[in-house]
Amino acid sequence: MNVTIRELADWLRGFDDIAVFGHRAPDGDACGSCVAVALALRALGKRAVACLPEGMPEFLRFLPGQECVVPDGELPFTPQCALAVDVSAPDMLGDNRALFEACPQRAVLDHHGSNPFFGQRNHVEPNRAAAGEMALLLIAELGVTLTKDMASCLFAAISSDSGNFNYSNTTAETFESAAVCVRAGADVDEITGYIYRTRTEARTRLLGLCLAELKREGKVAWARVTNAMFERAGAMRCDTERIVNYLIEIEGVEIAALAIEQEDGCSAKFSLRCVAPYNVARDVAQPLGGGGHERAAGITIHRPLDEALNMVLARVREIL
């Protein structure tokens, strides 16, 4: 069933114990949106947690509201309902999928056009740059005053998914949502400083190792991050975030793929980016079991790195 944000707010008001779920390898949008909604629900006197697979990544640990976050499978109560925010498909719930599905009442608030409407109630707006924009509206519909902590989380969410307001998904409403957050106390310099102007040495070394081996074929660029590179750089899994941007930003490149070897050594996660008129969600990710947005999509393929990469490149060559 399709619902409005107001209907979602009315529905949430009917429960006392609520779990908010983000996607695996949570990014700024998932973390910021889920924590802000959990904080707003707590402000209404509810028990609420933000379930983020593997917890909040290191580079977002500066965000307020960390006390709401529970990693995989460690719920302090049995939730009466579940709200998935920024989760494009059930498998993106990662190790929390069973927890989500065990909740008797489930809803989805998302901005991925590929979302299969996996909740009993769904509100999906593919034109929103970030789930954070919709979380902001939900908090307003809940009648909760936006605190500085909620606003900081939502500004981080909106800034993250819009590439700090420079991706093609950025709209007038994106700026308006951000302005609401800034007025409520979000510190632009502090938040963007952590997200865009600081990186650990390990992350910097991983970027170097990866880009040193980038491959180019006409309009396509790709690179791999192997487990050996993670080890050599001393980097964490979340340190691959945004590496793919360096590929799509190469002059003349119109489709970019970053292949990340998973810890098991026999599966690979892909970050895909493109420019208009290509649609990597519909034409590359979805046929291989993934999803995302027109210009930014992803897939996890249960094959060794190079085999999986060849599957992705074959699809890419077909759409050129």
Ligand code: 5GP
């Ligand atoms: P990123 O490259 O930043 O990890 O992901 C880009 C977009 O693709 C995000 O909106 C994310 O939700 C989506 N995405 C990434 N990996 C997967 C995946 O394995 N499955 C699906 N359905 N979507 C994904």
Ligand code: MN
């Ligand atoms: Mn998002």
